[in-house]
Amino acid sequence: MASEAQATESATGLPQLDFSTFGNQIFWLLVALVVIYFILSRVALPRIAAVLAERQGSITNDLAAAEDLKARAVEAEEAYRQALADARAEAQKIVAETKAAIKADLDRANEKANQEIAERVAEGEKALAEIRASALDAVRDVAKDVAAELVTVMGGKADGRSVTAAVNARMKG
Amino acid sequence: MATDAHGAAEPGLVFHPMDQFMVKPLFGDGAVGIFTLTNVTLWMALTVAAIFALLVMGTAGRATIPSRTQSIAELAYDFVRKMVEDVAGKDGLKFFPYIMTLFLFILFANMLGLLPMAFTTTSHIAVTAVLAMMVFLTVTIVGFVRHGAGFLSLFWVSSAPLPLRPVLALIEVISYFVRPVSHSIRLAGNMMAGHAVVKVFAAFAPMIVISTGIGLLVTPLSILAIATIYALELLVAFIQAYVFTILTCVYLKDALHPHH
Amino acid sequence: MEGDIVQMGAYIGAGLACMGMGGAAVGVGNVAGNFLAGALRNPSAAGGQTATLFIGIAFAEALGIFSFLVALLLMFAV
Numbered sequence: 256m257a258s259e260a261q262a263t264e265s266a267t268g269l270p271q272l273d274f275s276t277f278g279n280q281i282f283w284l285l286v287a288l289v290v291i292y293f294i295l296s297r298v299a300l301p302r303i304a305a306v307l308a309e310r311q312g313s314i315t316n317d318l319a320a321a322e323d324l325k326a327r328a329v330e331a332e333e334a335y336r337q338a339l340a341d342a343r344a345e346a347q348k349i350v351a352e353t354k355a356a357i358k359a360d361l362d363r364a365n366e367k368a369n370q371e372i373a374e375r376v377a378e379g380e381k382a383l384a385e386i387r388a389s390a391l392d393a394v395r396d397v398a399k400d401v402a403a404e405l406v407t408v409m410g411g412k413a414d415g416r417s418v419t420a421a422v423n424a425r426m427k428g
Numbered sequence: 429m430a431t432d433a434h435g436a437a438e439p440g441l442v443f444h445p446m447d448q449f450m451v452k453p454l455f456g457d458g459a460v461g462i463f464t465l466t467n468v469t470l471w472m473a474l475t476v477a478a479i480f481a482l483l484v485m486g487t488a489g490r491a492t493i494p495s496r497t498q499s500i501a502e503l504a505y506d507f508v509r510k511m512v513e514d515v516a517g518k519d520g521l522k523f524f525p526y527i528m529t530l531f532l533f534i535l536f537a538n539m540l541g542l543l544p545m546a547f548t549t550t551s552h553i554a555v556t557a558v559l560a561m562m563v564f565l566t567v568t569i570v571g572f573v574r575h576g577a578g579f580l581s582l583f584w585v586s587s588a589p590l591p592l593r594p595v596l597a598l599i600e601v602i603s604y605f606v607r608p609v610s611h612s613i614r615l616a617g618n619m620m621a622g623h624a625v626v627k628v629f630a631a632f633a634p635m636i637v638i639s640t641g642i643g644l645l646v647t648p649l650s651i652l653a654i655a656t657i658y659a660l661e662l663l664v665a666f667i668q669a670y671v672f673t674i675l676t677c678v679y680l681k682d683a684l685h686p687h688h
Numbered sequence: 689m690e691g692d693i694v695q696m697g698a699y700i701g702a703g704l705a706c707m708g709m710g711g712a713a714v715g716v717g718n719v720a721g722n723f724l725a726g727a728l729r730n731p732s733a734a735g736g737q738t739a740t741l742f743i744g745i746a747f748a749e750a751l752g753i754f755s756f757l758v759a760l761l762l763m764f765a766v
Contacts, residue, residue, distance in 0.1 A: 268764050268765050269446060269449075269760060269761070269764040269765050270446055270447075270449040270450045270451065270552075271449060271551070271552050271553045271554070271616065271620065272553070272761075272764075272765055273450075273451070275459070275460060276451035276460045276466070276468075276554070277554040278461070278462040279451065279460050279461065279462055279463075279464055279466055279468060279469075280451065280468050280549070280552055280554040280555055281554055281555075281558050282462050282463065283466075283468050283469045283472050284468075284472065284549070284554075284555050284558055284559075285558070286472070287472040287473070287475060287476050287533065288529060288533060290476050291475075291476055291479055291529045291532065291533055292525065292526070292529045294476075294479065294480055294483065294484060295479075295483065295525050295528055295529055295532070296525040298483075298484050299483035299484050299487065299501070300505070300524070300525055300528065302484075302487050302490065303483070303487055303501060303502055303505045304505075305490070306487065306490050306491075306492070306494075306498075306502070307502065307505070307506075309492060310492050313492055446764060511739070514739070515739065610747075610750050613750070613753060613754065613757060614746060614749070614750040614753055617750075617753030617754070617756060617757050618749075618753060620760075621753065621756050667742065667745075667746075670742060671742055671743065671745075671746040674739055674742065674743060675743065675746065678743065
């Protein structure tokens with residue numbers, strides 16, 4: 256190798272085709288490759304694989320935890336909704352009961368008032384009828400008196416019974 | 429140019445686009461033996477150091493919420509692992525450290541080679557050929573160990589009509605043996621070409637020293653070109669590492685599941 | 689003199705070999721363009737095919753790199 260290097264001085268020709276340096280290059284290349292291989296397979300690749308696996312694990316864990324929290328949040332919301340619906344139903348019930356009670360009171364009061372009004376109306380009518388009857392009697396008496404006076408003035412003799420009959424007949428119309 | 433371009437003080441532009449690829453001893457000026465410390469040694473050591481810094485020191489925190497370096501290390505890990513799993517299948521994951529080694533070595537060697545004054549180890553056919561032969565031998569050995577003679581069914585296209593099969597088998601065998609060649613030359617050629625082009629443009633840049641008139645036009649243009657090619661080279665450095673790795677996965681898939 | 693002619697031939701050959709790179713450029717453009725056309729028609733399927741895209745580009749461009757290599761060999765190694 257060395258004698259060949261002397262023979263073909265590397266100044267001429269393509270350096271890549273200078274066979275005298277091949278042994279050197281190949282030797283150092285193999286050394287470098289072996290070193291890299293051991294660095295990678297002993298230290299670097301297992302370490303990176305471990306880091307990646309760990310990260311994957313923690314991501315999975317975090318995702319699971321997030322899922323859990325989300326489920327809990329959904330549950331809480333559900334409970335809140337339920338409570339809200341219950342409260343609303345209760346309120347509705349109370350409102351309906353109160354309304355019914357008020358209505359019943361109102362009806363009773365109405366009834367009573369109607370009854371009173373009816374009583375008063377009946378009383379009034381009775382009084383009116385009495386008043387009318389007494390007024391008719393008064394009119395009749397006045398008419399009898401007036402008729403008897405008239406007959407007397409005209410020179411006749413007033414017969415009480417016939418005057419009364421005549422007035423009654425007149426008043427019947 | 430090949431023989432007499434290396435004179436000391438020649439006038440005009442100096443083109444040595446290939447000098448950057450020369451393997452030189454780090455100390456002294458002697459011949460390059462097998463164990464000599466050369467610039468190859470230096471830059472491969474830097475590659476190893478960079479990988480160590482990213483994947484070991486970067487992940488030293490083992491944080492669940494990663495730091496920046498740790499994210500990059502995890503990104504690289506996921507990227508290669510997913511590639512192996514998608515292309516070669518679940519049983520290809522046994523080879524994941526091996527493929528990760530190839531990917532990181534090529535990626536970091538390419539990227540470090542883009543530093544100014546750097547030496548690009550992956551631009552040498554010797555280096556890429558060893559990488560490609562390693563892949564080739566691994567794939568072949570795994571294929572035969574897993575499937576015995578059944579691995580040869582890779583070359584016998586059973587879905588083709590019978591008279592065509594011998595022809596196809598010949599083509600398949602040839603293409604199988606050309607794989608390491610194209611695999612290695614693609615990487616080395618890409619790296620070499622890009623760096624040589626940058627160097628050629630760099631040689632045009634001092635034109636303004638020689639002739640102000642032409643230089644006013646040429647120098648800014650060549651500097652712009654260097655910047656552009658450099659950006660492209662950054663992309664190429666990554667894509668070549670990616671392509672080398674994914675082709676390794678594809679070949680590995682052939683070895684693990686040879687039936688078409 | 690004879691060496692000069694050989695060198696001239698080598699340089700001309702290198703230049704000719706560089707034309708192969710144009711073919712590789714066409715090929716890479718073809719791969720990328722067709723991928724884009726397909727990806728725009730069915731964007732959901734495009735993501736899974738990027739690996740195939742890069743493999744195709746790599747194969748197409750490797751041949752251009754071969755011609756570049758031939759050019760380099762002619763310039764520096766012959």
